[in-house]
Amino acid sequence: VNGLDRTETEIHPAQKLSARVEGVFAALGENFVTQQVEALELTFEGIVGDIHAGHTRRSGGREPWYPRGTEMANERQLSIVSDEELARIAGLMEVPLVRPEWIGANLLISGVPALSMVPPRSQFFFENGVTIRIDGQNAPCRVAGRSLARHAAPADPSAAELRFPAVAKRLRGLVAWVEKPGRILPGERVSIRVPEQWIYRPGS
């Protein structure tokens, strides 16, 4: 007997996935574009030296419920993308390739089907001891589209910039924050724990 009986909600059990770190990147300059680095040094505030590090951040267009610039907790310390999804975005955008740096990713991984669909509260346990916790899907924006259009040289850059947010939806990876600090190196194995899931249905 427990709460499950009441809601008649189907509970999908926790899942385990595995992945590999293909590259690590940091935004060491003044904008969100990243560059490849040898390692990611993580504290509880995020990536040392990265513009997104901090216990807090300022709100923007993703948080229409706040005045722009409101100080809020920083659940977006890291951006994670996958080889497989970047290849798919490239195909849909009709460009030869999409580099993680162009859209500000910090971590490129391989081996996880549909990375962007890995749900909130999932944990990524890295071989060398780091844990990051997934906040959720990273919604693609015009700023990333503009950077992609500038770097990838599509036939029509203006159209590409505009199309990116729709094309990359549910393919643009995840944002996460540091649960357990340390160092992430390319080539590390990652064990992923996807928690129990269900669909919230207030009426049931």
Add this chain to the structure above:
Amino acid sequence: VNGLDRTETEIHPAQKLSARVEGVFAALGENFVTQQVEALELTFEGIVGDIHAGHTRRSGGREPWYPRGTEMANERQLSIVSDEELARIAGLMEVPLVRPEWIGANLLISGVPALSMVPPRSQFFFENGVTIRIDGQNAPCRVAGRSLARHAAPADPSAAELRFPAVAKRLRGLVAWVEKPGRILPGERVSIRVPEQWIYRPGS
């Protein structure tokens, strides 16, 4: 065209719920039992003066993947329970009532069906300006069961302590962290945003 086509995953749209704050409580002593307070003062570290406040915490039995006492990010700053679920736990435990204080809750709310099923990444926007973000379900433990058994005087306290974790599963509310600080007062209205949901199916 977007990632959704690939996975053939059913996406359930975001939902809005509303609730009311029925009481606020803090653990001002040396253990997790809370006492009613006039207001909750929140910073980015949690409730001022509460033993669970902090950017980090020490791991315990809920994190079998870490040695006990490992420093980790504190996603458990607040414990939230509902009138409706506490009444149901009381019924199942065969005691007259279950007070939020006995199981260490910080926030008692009413009006949300199946509070414990509100999923990770949901946001609670309080009338006076605070936002908290849901990490997820709070798993009931023996420690809370012991406290309940001591306070509620069931017919067989030892049996009650043992039964609590199973009985209160999916009824014990949520844990959350502060996204936007401020003050929470009894009687405030709460607007809840449940994000898009889906079930992760790697094979699809």
